[in-house]
Amino acid sequence: MTDEHRETGVGWPDEPGAAAAPETVTPRAASPDAAAPSPEELPPEESPAGERDAGERVPQRPEPVASGGSRPRGPRPAPEPDGLSEVDAPAEADPDAPAEPDAAAEPEAAPEDRRRPSAAGVMIGLLLALLGFAIAVQFKNVSTDPTLAAARQEDLVRILSDLEAREERLRADIAELEESQRQLNSGAQGRQAALEEARRRADDLGILAGTLPARGPGLHVHFGGPVKARAILDAVQELRGAGAEAMQISGGDGPAIRIVASSYFLDADGGITVDGRRITSPYTLRVIGDSETMRTALHIAGGVVESVAKDGGTVTDEPVTLVEVTALREPSAMQFARPVS
Amino acid sequence: MIAVLALIAGVVLGVVLDPTVPVALQPYLPIAVVAALDAVFGGIRAKLDGIFDDKQFVISFISNVLVAGVIVYLGDQLGVGGQLSTGVVVVLGVRIFGNVAAIRRHLFRA
Numbered sequence: 001m002t003d004e005h006r007e008t009g010v011g012w013p014d015e016p017g018a019a020a021a022p023e024t025v026t027p028r029a030a031s032p033d034a035a036a037p038s039p040e041e042l043p044p045e046e047s048p049a050g051e052r053d054a055g056e057r058v059p060q061r062p063e064p065v066a067s068g069g070s071r072p073r074g075p076r077p078a079p080e081p082d083g084l085s086e087v088d089a090p091a092e093a094d095p096d097a098p099a100e101p102d103a104a105a106e107p108e109a110a111p112e113d114r115r116r117p118s119a120a121g122v123m124i125g126l127l128l129a130l131l132g133f134a135i136a137v138q139f140k141n142v143s144t145d146p147t148l149a150a151a152r153q154e155d156l157v158r159i160l161s162d163l164e165a166r167e168e169r170l171r172a173d174i175a176e177l178e179e180s181q182r183q184l185n186s187g188a189q190g191r192q193a194a195l196e197e198a199r200r201r202a203d204d205l206g207i208l209a210g211t212l213p214a215r216g217p218g219l220h221v222h223f224g225g226p227v228k229a230r231a232i233l234d235a236v237q238e239l240r241g242a243g244a245e246a247m248q249i250s251g252g253d254g255p256a257i258r259i260v261a262s263s264y265f266l267d268a269d270g271g272i273t274v275d276g277r278r279i280t281s282p283y284t285l286r287v288i289g290d291s292e293t294m295r296t297a298l299h300i301a302g303g304v305v306e307s308v309a310k311d312g313g314t315v316t317d318e319p320v321t322l323v324e325v326t327a328l329r330e331p332s333a334m335q336f337a338r339p340v341s
Numbered sequence: 342m343i344a345v346l347a348l349i350a351g352v353v354l355g356v357v358l359d360p361t362v363p364v365a366l367q368p369y370l371p372i373a374v375v376a377a378l379d380a381v382f383g384g385i386r387a388k389l390d391g392i393f394d395d396k397q398f399v400i401s402f403i404s405n406v407l408v409a410g411v412i413v414y415l416g417d418q419l420g421v422g423g424q425l426s427t428g429v430v431v432v433l434g435v436r437i438f439g440n441v442a443a444i445r446r447h448l449f450r451a
Contacts, residue, residue: 120395125347127402131377132351138370140355141362152368152423 207246210258210329214246218288218323225313229265229272235304242297244289248327251279256327291319369410376409379433382440389447
């Protein structure tokens with residue numbers, strides 16, 4: 001550093017003389033001897049220019065390889081070290097004399113003085129060590145985080161904005177998907193509820209139509225003795241009016257018969273006919289419904305019990321906590337009626 | 342020889358110490374390395390040409406690194422840091438290629 005300053009300070013006055021030289025290498029090479037006294041400043045003064053030359057010469061170089069390579073080599077190193085070290089001392093200020101050769105040291109001068117290359121060599125070694133250090137650090141730096149840490153600020157900003165835009169899009173996607181999921185869920189729930197409701201109604205209607213078995217609290221009503229079909233029909237009507245929900249009738253023999261809205265009762269010899277099937281006394285009605293209300297309905301004055309007793313029969317009823325109405329009726333297809341909706 | 346040893350020592354030091362680069366220096370370190378490499382190749386070429394100059398090498402090394410850093414810094418301040426550092430790398434790369442070509446011609450005569 002100190003060398004550099006000293007050099008430039010000295011170099012300025014010689015600028016006019018040096019100005020011509022830095023243009024090209026050839027003039028300097030042509031007249032090294034003639035310029036020898038004054039251009040002891042030239043090499044240092046020229047060093048930046050010479051470096052630039054070395055770089056810029058490259059494209060021009062390939063054509064005159066042989067001449068270009070040989071030209072600067074011969075004249076330049078040989079005369080300069082001698083001219084420098086000898087002429088420098090008298091021309092230069094006294095304190096600079098020891099330092100000057102240091103700075104101007106050339107590889108060819110190395111054997112002359114061991115001390116000189118050591119200073120510059122140490123400098124070069126330091127710089128190269130620094131370079132190696134920087135290379136290693138940079139390699140490590142890039143390899144540890146190849147993407148973000150090595151990226152420039154504007155790149156990072158761009159990446160960030162890209163990511164934000166993408167996040168925005170993905171957020172919108174999430175909202176959309178959640179919305180559709182919600183719709184599907186509610187649709188499924190609605191369908192589930194509708195199915196549930198329909199099933200419940202189908203059960204109700206099945207019990208009413210007699211296509212499903214039913215069970216629940218109710219009455220067992222026993223008819224003994226001679227009982228007319230009209231009495232049975234009265235009892236059935238009375239029980240329905242009292243809130244009976246499902247009924248079946250069975251006789252002394254034959255299967256139980258489900259009583260529905262379209263059931264009919266006819267007198268037949270030795271018994272009655274219910275829905276085309278003949279049963280004989282004693283009859284048993286199994287009824288699901290509110291047993292108290294139904295019993296009251298049966299025992300009402302002038303009601304079923306009285307009229308049956310008048311005809312010589314008997315009616316007994318017993319409340320049962322679990323009446324099973326298991327007889328079924330074949331569903332009949334509607335011939336004429338159609339649903340409105 | 343000293344130079345090669347110093348370079349290797351520097352690499353070893355860098356690997357062993359494993360320092361973290363300060364954030365403020367991160368944009369400049371790669372450019373500085375490339376600029377220094379350019380100076381090193383220029384120095385090797387000068388050596389082969391027989392015109393190697395210690396002082397010139399030191400100054401060109403330092404000035405290369407400083408100028409490259411300043412250019413990138415200016416670019417960063419002007420908002421064109423990326424483009425300018427690309428430009429610097431391209432220019433230095435061209436120079437390195439030229440120097441390597443000259444070295445190659447010296448070594449292999451081809």
